[in-house]
Amino acid sequence: EDQVTQSPEALRLQEGESSSLNCSYTVSGLRGLFWYRQDPGKGPEFLFTLYSAGEEKEKERLKATLTKKESFLHITAPKPEDSATYLCAVQAAGGTSYGKLTFGQGTILTVHP
Amino acid sequence: NAGVTQTPKFQVLKTGQSMTLQCAQDMNHNSMYWYRQDPGMGLRLIYYSASEGTTDKGEVPNGYNVSRLNKREFSLRLESAAPSQTSVYFCASSAKVASYEQYFGPGTRLTVT
Numbered sequence: 001e002d003q004v005t006q007s008p009e010a011l012r013l014q015e016g017e018s019s020s021l022n023c024s025y026t027v028s029g030l031r032g033l034f035w036y037r038q039d040p041g042k043g044p045e046f047l048f049t050l051y052s053a054g055e056e057k058e059k060e061r062l063k064a065t066l067t068k069k070e071s072f073l074h075i076t077a078p079k080p081e082d083s084a085t086y087l088c089a090v091q092a093a094g095g096t097s098y099g100k101l102t103f104g105q106g107t108i109l110t111v112h113p
Numbered sequence: 114n115a116g117v118t119q120t121p122k123f124q125v126l127k128t129g130q131s132m133t134l135q136c137a138q139d140m141n142h143n144s145m146y147w148y149r150q151d152p153g154m155g156l157r158l159i160y161y162s163a164s165e166g167t168t169d170k171g172e173v174p175n176g177y178n179v180s181r182l183n184k185r186e187f188s189l190r191l192e193s194a195a196p197s198q199t200s201v202y203f204c205a206s207s208a209k210v211a212s213y214e215q216y217f218g219p220g221t222r223l224t225v226t
Contacts, residue, residue, distance in 0.1 A: 100161070
């Protein structure tokens with residue numbers, strides 16, 4: 001069974017204080033790993049897709065990296081507007097799980113001014 | 114370009130009542146999905162439609178039915194609502210089922226009393 005574990009559950013940072021969020025996964029053949037941002041009362045907003053170990057993607061203050069067992073979302077010099085819940089999801093290659101995303105429970109990030 | 118839209122935004126039902134949640138996308142995507150999000154459980158897939166004319170069960174399909182009305186629209190029906198179906202429901206779409214990011218709608222908050 002595919003599993004995704006995100007840590008920490010909650011993270012409080014001061015504005016400008018860089019940090020990383022972790023996503024550990026177990027999947028029978030990774031087709032893709034996805035990062036989403038979710039603001040309160042809204043749907044998840046797509047951020048990145050990573051396909052293979054060693055791959056990196058960047059967007060503004062965010063950088064996502066991928067190894068064979070985990071992914072990190074690095075936040076450099078965060079601002080209060082980066083406060084949100086960050087979700088990680090994996091998609092397995094083939095089998096009965098074809099097309100299905102398995103989500104972690106998310107990390108709630110709060111950035112204080 | 115509205116992306117993925119959902120109606121209604123909020124709904125309160127009594128146990129045993131039925132209702133249909135509507136979802137539409139204007140991105141010409143082939144695949145559409147229904148998820149529910151519950152505290153401590155993360156996002157879980159209810160049903161998905163890989164392409165127009167096909168539907169498949171996800172992780173938690175019991176108590177739900179779906180209809181892929183056309184390429185744009187995918188509805189979720191609760192035939193006899195139960196308190197356990199109190200949740201936030203999200204519709205999503207993607208260009209294809211495999212390896213493509215999913216784009217989410219704003220959600221429907223459903224309470225069953």
